[in-house]
Amino acid sequence: MFRFTPTALRLLVSVCLIACGNAHAATKFVNYEDFGAKGDGKTDDFEALEKAHEYANKHGLLVKVKDGASYYIGGADRTISIRTSTDFGKARFIIDDTKLENHKADVFRVGSDLKPIKLKGIDSLSVGQTRINANLPGPCVVTATDTSIRRFIRRGLNQNNGSPQTDAFLVDERGNVNPNTPIIWDFKKLTNLVAMPVDESTLILRGGIFTTIANSTESTAYHARGIAIRRSNVVVEDLQHLITGEGKDGPPYGGFIKVTDCANVVVKNTILTGHKTYYKIGSAGKRVPMGSYDISLSRALNIALVNVTQANDIMDRSRWGIIGTNFCKNLLYDGCKLSRFDAHQGVTNASIRNSTIGHMGVLLTGFGNFLIENSTVQSRRFIGLRPDYGSTWKGDITIRNCRFVPQNGGTILDGSNDGQHDFGYTCYMPDRLLIDGLSIDDGKPSKSGKGPVIFNNFNPKFSNGDYKQKFPYVITREVILKNITTTSGKPLRLSDNKFMFKDVNVQGLE
Numbered sequence: 001m002f003r004f005t006p007t008a009l010r011l012l013v014s015v016c017l018i019a020c021g022n023a024h025a026a027t028k029f030v031n032y033e034d035f036g037a038k039g040d041g042k043t044d045d046f047e048a049l050e051k052a053h054e055y056a057n058k059h060g061l062l063v064k065v066k067d068g069a070s071y072y073i074g075g076a077d078r079t080i081s082i083r084t085s086t087d088f089g090k091a092r093f094i095i096d097d098t099k100l101e102n103h104k105a106d107v108f109r110v111g112s113d114l115k116p117i118k119l120k121g122i123d124s125l126s127v128g129q130t131r132i133n134a135n136l137p138g139p140c141v142v143t144a145t146d147t148s149i150r151r152f153i154r155r156g157l158n159q160n161n162g163s164p165q166t167d168a169f170l171v172d173e174r175g176n177v178n179p180n181t182p183i184i185w186d187f188k189k190l191t192n193l194v195a196m197p198v199d200e201s202t203l204i205l206r207g208g209i210f211t212t213i214a215n216s217t218e219s220t221a222y223h224a225r226g227i228a229i230r231r232s233n234v235v236v237e238d239l240q241h242l243i244t245g246e247g248k249d250g251p252p253y254g255g256f257i258k259v260t261d262c263a264n265v266v267v268k269n270t271i272l273t274g275h276k277t278y279y280k281i282g283s284a285g286k287r288v289p290m291g292s293y294d295i296s297l298s299r300a301l302n303i304a305l306v307n308v309t310q311a312n313d314i315m316d317r318s319r320w321g322i323i324g325t326n327f328c329k330n331l332l333y334d335g336c337k338l339s340r341f342d343a344h345q346g347v348t349n350a351s352i353r354n355s356t357i358g359h360m361g362v363l364l365t366g367f368g369n370f371l372i373e374n375s376t377v378q379s380r381r382f383i384g385l386r387p388d389y390g391s392t393w394k395g396d397i398t399i400r401n402c403r404f405v406p407q408n409g410g411t412i413l414d415g416s417n418d419g420q421h422d423f424g425y426t427c428y429m430p431d432r433l434l435i436d437g438l439s440i441d442d443g444k445p446s447k448s449g450k451g452p453v454i455f456n457n458f459n460p461k462f463s464n465g466d467y468k469q470k471f472p473y474v475i476t477r478e479v480i481l482k483n484i485t486t487t488s489g490k491p492l493r494l495s496d497n498k499f500m501f502k503d504v505n506v507q508g509l510e
Helices: 006-018 046-059
Strands: 040-044 062-064 070-073 080-082 086-096 108-110 140-151 163-171 192-197 203-213 227-229 234-237 240-244 254-268 278-281 287-290 293-306 323-334 337-342 345-353 356-364 366-373 381-385 393-404 411-414 432-440 453-455 478-486 505-507
Touching (some): 046 062, 046 070, 140 254, 140 293, 227 234, 323 337, 356 366, 381 393, 393 411
Parallel strands (some): 040 070, 070 086, 086 203, 108 227, 203 240, 227 254, 234 254, 293 323, 323 345, 345 366, 366 393, 393 432, 411 453
Antiparallel strands (some): 140 192, 278 287
């Protein structure tokens, strides 16, 4: 049952009084059939759904969808704007991507009535700065860009020249920076600085069974065709997204749920689906798998996935990892069962709790504190620091009361950096690695016959003092080990590269 805020109730009563002669405005909610939807699963209801939400947005009304209806959505170049809470109930939505006019067009876009504010008079920002010189109408998500500096200069088969320096953080009406979303880069100049006001009320999307009939073109262009969320304070719950029609070839998808430039979004009790992996020619001219996602986050703050699971097997290697993220802060998995956790172009602070992670494992690039507790990882590595971005985590990592089910011995912290590539920043291994409670199910003997290892060989060439790094890689300072068991009985090792890790202070290693 939806609960309206007092402001929303006053707005609803006002609308009804002013428009008492209008049959639609006199109701407590809008449904699609009022605007011509057939709900038979065959008639294209795209336009009717768009009109229904337009009306609801204008009058501040809930949209309540007919249980048992099936709405077919064709490939027209249009987007349904959602600005009020919507109960999709037990209705079905068939999103047909086989004939698209515009693969970039979102089907639904959750937006705000509040307008972005371009901030002027601020020439620079600095790491850890606690206030910006701005008076705002209320709390805002601020995004900053400097196109003259490139970060995350990718290495490998998907190599590129990086992204403009980007940051996103929360401020209050006086410009005070929320300490949980700190500024992480120095901006000596600002190409763009925008504040997006945070909505006070919570918008809820509930229910709905959405099925995508996948596109089968050979394109490498990322397809949208889902629910884009560009408003703060949103809850998505009890939703299902399924995929059918995947064939021999197809394009990558950028996420059925996409969260961008906002804060405080919760996705809970939701079922998503991993996309089939297709191989294309990458930027290095070689065949590579294309990442394809069912949920993606960009410049998003305080995002939680709670009790989110997959419709397909999290150990199915023919399916790509479920999530991709860029420039985010404070990400949480809680009670999830998903094939991957991935911090792509940097996350600041992240946690995984009470969850199971499948074949693609936990992949990190970023800053701050990463915590994984009461969780199981079923991958060849417990945590992978992404080598295409320098295997960097500037901060601490904590593993607490977890289970690791590896293949071939198992590595707790995996990565690679030979110190010869400029990623656009200094690269760090975690300053402090704390493992307090880890059960390693390594019953199958490794090919080498050795037991599990804390650090893999990040740089085999760095085996003596003569090796020169053009871009020095900062090694972990401290490792603390407590309550670690292996089913093989083989002891945990520090690394096969003893020279590289010779100065690490290790406590608790047998």
